[in-house]
Amino acid sequence: MNTIILFGTESGNAELVAFDLADHLNQSAGVAVHDMSTFDVTELDRTALHIFVCSTYGEGDLPVGAEPFHQALDALAPDLTGLRYAIFGLGDSTYHETYSHGSEIIDALLTRLGAQRVSTYGRHDAASNSDATELALAWADSLTEELEAAPACPFMSQH
Numbered sequence: 001m002n003t004i005i006l007f008g009t010e011s012g013n014a015e016l017v018a019f020d021l022a023d024h025l026n027q028s029a030g031v032a033v034h035d036m037s038t039f040d041v042t043e044l045d046r047t048a049l050h051i052f053v054c055s056t057y058g059e060g061d062l063p064v065g066a067e068p069f070h071q072a073l074d075a076l077a078p079d080l081t082g083l084r085y086a087i088f089g090l091g092d093s094t095y096h097e098t099y100s101h102g103s104e105i106i107d108a109l110l111t112r113l114g115a116q117r118v119s120t121y122g123r124h125d126a127a128s129n130s131d132a133t134e135l136a137l138a139w140a141d142s143l144t145e146e147l148e149a150a151p152a153c154p155f156m157s158q159h
């Protein structure tokens, strides 16, 4: 299955993680990386797994790089039934009230449009001493294992 990694960033961390994830996953299947600020939402593809890597800015807002994607998808509101995605949010838990909310805005919209989130919700907390790429790669390994154990059902792949 092809993988499309979409990053939404303001200061570059999510972009770095997205490209590190692509290097890590780029084995048998194809992996493409796109900036959410320039991605055409009509190119969301039910035959591919989408991985969203998105940070949080302002007061729990989307980073500027994710805003065009969110606006376009919200306006077009396509039926995304059958589209599978995973999400890795970047945030900082010192923002107690709004920790990782940016990625959650994307998650909520995708779910509302019928897409199905797979695996656990990945998160990196900038207030921790953990490395975002290390965490993301470990998260991607468990995502891959889960998908191999439970591939998409035939009903979904027909859409």
Ligand SMILES: Cc1cc2nc3c(=O)[nH]c(=O)nc-3n(C[C@H](O)[C@H](O)[C@H](O)COP(=O)(O)O)c2cc1C
Binding pocket: 008, 009, 010, 011, 012, 013, 014, 015, 054, 055, 056, 057, 058, 059, 060, 061, 063, 090, 091, 092, 093, 095, 098, 099, 100, 101, 126
């Ligand atoms: C001005 C500013 C506001 C932020 N607001 C939040 C926030 O509300 N919630 C949160 O979880 N993280 C917040 N963060 C932390 C960022 O999400 C975190 O540093 C992240 O790694 C940035 O990723 P990026 O470089 O891809 O944009 C904020 C950071 C800055 C500099």
